[in-house]
Amino acid sequence: MKIIIVDDYKAMSKKAAIIIANQIILKPNSVLGLATGSTPLGTYNELVELHKEGIIDFSQVTTFNLDEYYDLSPDNTNSYHYYMMNNLFQYINIDLENTNIPNGITEDIDKECESYDQKIIQAGGLDLQLLGIGANGHIGFNEPNIKFESKTHLVGLDEKTINDNSRFFENKELVPKKAITMGIKNIMQARSILLLASGIDKADAIEKTVHGSITPKVPASVLQLHPNATLIIDKLAASKLKTLS
Numbered sequence: 001m002k003i004i005i006v007d008d009y010k011a012m013s014k015k016a017a018i019i020i021a022n023q024i025i026l027k028p029n030s031v032l033g034l035a036t037g038s039t040p041l042g043t044y045n046e047l048v049e050l051h052k053e054g055i056i057d058f059s060q061v062t063t064f065n066l067d068e069y070y071d072l073s074p075d076n077t078n079s080y081h082y083y084m085m086n087n088l089f090q091y092i093n094i095d096l097e098n099t100n101i102p103n104g105i106t107e108d109i110d111k112e113c114e115s116y117d118q119k120i121i122q123a124g125g126l127d128l129q130l131l132g133i134g135a136n137g138h139i140g141f142n143e144p145n146i147k148f149e150s151k152t153h154l155v156g157l158d159e160k161t162i163n164d165n166s167r168f169f170e171n172k173e174l175v176p177k178k179a180i181t182m183g184i185k186n187i188m189q190a191r192s193i194l195l196l197a198s199g200i201d202k203a204d205a206i207e208k209t210v211h212g213s214i215t216p217k218v219p220a221s222v223l224q225l226h227p228n229a230t231l232i233i234d235k236l237a238a239s240k241l242k243t244l245s
């Protein structure tokens with residue numbers, strides 16, 4: 001696991017965008033795994049800027065999002081479909097046909113999950129998977145005690161996650177209790193992984209991810225096993241790492 005500690009959120013976002021830009025420049029038809037939440041917003045802004053400056057061309061890029069809330073339609077402002085369109089896709093020259101997000105309003109969950117896994121394989125696998133991290137160590141929506149061999153599936157969300165994500169909703173009752181998420185196996189099959197974390201709220205999860213035992217209790221700890229995983233974290237998120245004390 002490579003760890004890059006930067007001063008703040010802005011520096012984290014710039015560094016992440018540079019790594020993603022480099023991936024696209026080296027391989028214009030890259031397959032990117034994308035994340036949502038507040039953490040990657042700055043990275044997406046930086047990517048939009050790099051695109052505007054003519055540095056990155058998304059025309060051949062394919063994307064797969066990690067997850068989507070169950071039972072939220074794509075036009076719901078809290079859906080991850082809406083998030084991606086609003087924060088990235090509408091500002092870049094990506095072919096929307098090449099963007100993939102689990103369908104949260106599918107009538108056949110098993111079929112949806114299976115076909116999502118198939119589509120990733122057909123696209124040649126993920127070149128780079130971008131990740132945030134939940135305060136309980138979740139990645140995507142793979143909550144504590146998830147099986148490491150899991151593929152795309154429907155999950156029940158932890159009380160902690162529902163509470164954390166309620167800030168985006170009018171009230172906690174409106175936060176979906178379930179989501180469709182890529183599994184740990186999909187994430188670990190990516191050729192490279194970039195995990196971002198910023199702020200003191202993530203310090204415990206980062207400490208456990210880096211120094212803790214590899215356990216489904218802290219899903220992100222599985223990244224210790226990945227041959228090409230990079231953590232870009234700001235000083236606050238890194239503040240509980242042994243190397244700093």
Ligand SMILES: N[C@@H]1[C@@H](O)[C@H](O)[C@@H](COP(=O)(O)O)O[C@@H]1O
Binds near residue numbers: 036037067134141
């Ligand atoms: N499914 C997403 C995760 O992919 C994200 O990493 C996490 C942290 O979000 P934030 O970046 O807002 O702290 O939130 C959600 O649960």
